[in-house]
Amino acid sequence: MSFRFASYAALGSLALASCATPPARPTSSDSMPASTTPAQAARANPFFTASTLPLEAPPFDKITDADYQPALEAGMKQQLAEIDAIANNPEAPTFENTIVAMEKTGLLLNRVSMVLNGVSSANTNPTLQKLQEEIAPKLAAHADAIHLNAKLFARIEAVNAQREKLKLDAEAKRLLDVDVQQFVLAGARLSAADQTRLKKLNEEEASLNAKYTNQLLAAANAGALVIGDKAELAGLTAAELDAAASLAKARGLEGKWVLALQNTTQQPLLASLSVRATREKLYRASITRTQQNDANDTRAAIAQIAKLRAEKAALLGYPSYAAWRVVDQMAKTPDAIEKFFAQLVPAATAKARGEAADIQAVIDHQKGGFKLEPWDWDYYAEQVRKAKFDLDESEIKPYFEYDRVLQDGVFYAANQLYGLTFKERRDLPVYQPDVRVFDVFDKDGSQLGLFYADPFKRDNKNGGAWMDIYTVQSKLTGTKPVIYNVTNFTKPAPGQPALLSFDDVSTMFHEFGHGLHGLFANQMYPTLSGTAVARDYVEFPSQFNEHWALQPQVFAHYAVHSKTGAPMPAALVEKIKKAGRFNQGYSITEVLAAADLDLQWHALGPAAPVQDVDQFEAAALKKTHLDLAQVPPRYRSSYFLHIWSNGYAAGYYAYLWTEMLDDDAYAWFEENGGLTRANGDRFRELILSRGNSADYNEMYRAFRGREPSITAMIKHRGL
Helix, strand or coil: CCHHHCCHHHHCCCCCCCCCCCCCCCCCCCCCCCCCCHHHHHHCCCCCCCCCCHHHCCCCCCCCHHHHHHHHHHHHHHHHHHHHHHHCCCCCCCHHHHHHHHHCCCHHHHHHHHHHHHHHHHCCCHHHHHHHHHHHHHHHHHHHHHHCCHHHHHHHHHHHHCHHHCCCCHHHHHHHHHHHHHHHHCCCCCCHHHHHHHHHHHHHHHHHHHHHHHHHHHHHHHHCEEECCHHHHCCCCHHHHHHHHHHHHHCCCCCCEEECCCCCCCCHHHHCCCCHHHHHHHHHHHHCCCCCCCCCCCHHHHHHHHHHHHHHHHHCCCCCHHHHHCCCCCCCCHHHHHHHHHHHHHHHHHHHHHHHHHHHHHHHHCCCCCCCCHHHHHHHHHHHHHHHHCCCHHHHHHHCEHHHHHHHHHHHHHHHHHCCEEEEECCCCCCCCCCEEEEEECCCCCEEEEEEEEEECCCCCCCCCEEEEEECCECCCCECCEEEEEEEECCCCCCCCCECCHHHHHHHHHHHHHHHHHHCCCCCCHHHCCCCCCHHHHHHHHHHHHHHHHCHHHHHHHCECCCCCCECCHHHHHHHHHHCCCCHHHHHHHHHHHHHHHHHHCCCCCCCCCCCHHHHHHHHHHHCCCCCCCCCCCCCHHHCHHHHHCCCCCCCCHHHHHHHHHHHHHHHHHHCCCCCHHHHHHHHHHHHCCCCCCCHHHHHHHHHCCCCCCHHHHHHHCC
């Protein structure tokens, strides 16, 4: 049993907005819960037995909203009984009867949790939202009941004390290390009184996490900008206008247009809207979505979450939540993260100021008569980009049709590097008609796993993009991976192709990088399998995979015109490459600002009062010189989903940390022949297939031959 079960959110998609989720732990046992009545059995709750579909894929056609709660309740009861049997085993503790036995617990709970997580994140409804809020504290209490089981922990420590005599293989030793560390971090060595207090804090936090998630989704939907005059939308393409009109119609606003909010500060359409007043309205709708002093205002919830986390860390013996949270990460300490930031902030902000000057020059040249504001940046940056690189987004998009990018780009790169092949299947049930399913075959023709893709934005889908897992690979349980990617691309009007920006293309490669990490998992134990790695390591495979989007051989294979089939002209390809470094000061500064906000929220000590969210945010950005007027954080505190309910608390720095890793690793490819099967197989063997089976720093050194260097990242970013 692992610490990652401390809350419902930990069972949930920790990967919103481009990240992966450490999978929950499956089990090899599979039986109807003892509490199941004959009537329930006759009703055949689909979670009570393993799916009979290929690779135990979820039977979405049989699952109803009413199935989740009884399966969750029965799953918790069943796992506690399994854990109790281990803790009270009269035989002397051994690796098999304690550590391996724990690996085999919780099948039912994990089965239902994984599906609930997927559906509630991508296709939720009021029933599931209510269930999330109700079940979150119960799941937190359930995790505590395991981690704080004194008899169980005594057996774990007894096994650990004799580890040198056990002749364990490397993966078994790693599992033992992980279990001991995570139980200790979860409070296993606290006094009974302190454990009682910890349980209460965990339950309170879990409830607030679930409440926050639901508030944020409601706030995004309520905050969408409604436009009644088409003239206000000048600059949008016909496809974008059709999409906005379709969304308005779906909301019963016939004759209007609705601009939905993505879960970031800046909104994609700001680059196109030529009416400055509309840009300002959209920007302000974005940054104030959760600050309307109504039921969807998240500020009270996050201030309380921060307070609870600081108290919890102190109880566990750490000066701050950040110090507690990163001890098992690759970085190890908040100080190491701050030193990493210090290498980036001066260069990034200097470059951003230079970019702002370039944009202001364009505004002045056009006699705009105003000072650059955040809602102007993307619009005029696009003009600067066009002027510098003669690059027009509307000229690019016809060459990036979704299905072509998926199959002839993302899948093709995986074939060239690793020998994978894919075949779409339409016989497996899905939770929403847009979802597609593919068999994934390994280089020897055997089935490696299943891949689900859910591409388009919906009002009942969380913002961002993420990868997650329905079934985890494990040699112990004999299971193969069933994974999925979720994105929020604009759904085209009926009969129109789904055209993407190059940022969207990069997102597809990114999320499938997570997918490869899950598909290539080759572990004995579920706890260590695939993407069940540290936050500052999990983004390494995904960001590394982004590099192949522009690799000439791959790019030429998918970048063809959606109507004519003609390849993208070489001159346009070159413009995209040259423009890749454009606006890098802005993009890295907005991420740095968000990452440092996260770190400062979680650096609060237990004596700190409940914070005024807006005042804290302003002071935090000023302290680290990241308070650039025209460059707001990628996420403001109040809609920073990653850190308040999706597992990235004190961990958002991971995107930048792993960028250092991915750029450095790609530099190795460039130094050793680029896109070849030999290179791909080596990366698979030393990185993608290893999961959490070894120390992260050791794994990286084995691949690279040295410690990671920030040099390639600085060069790649043009800093």
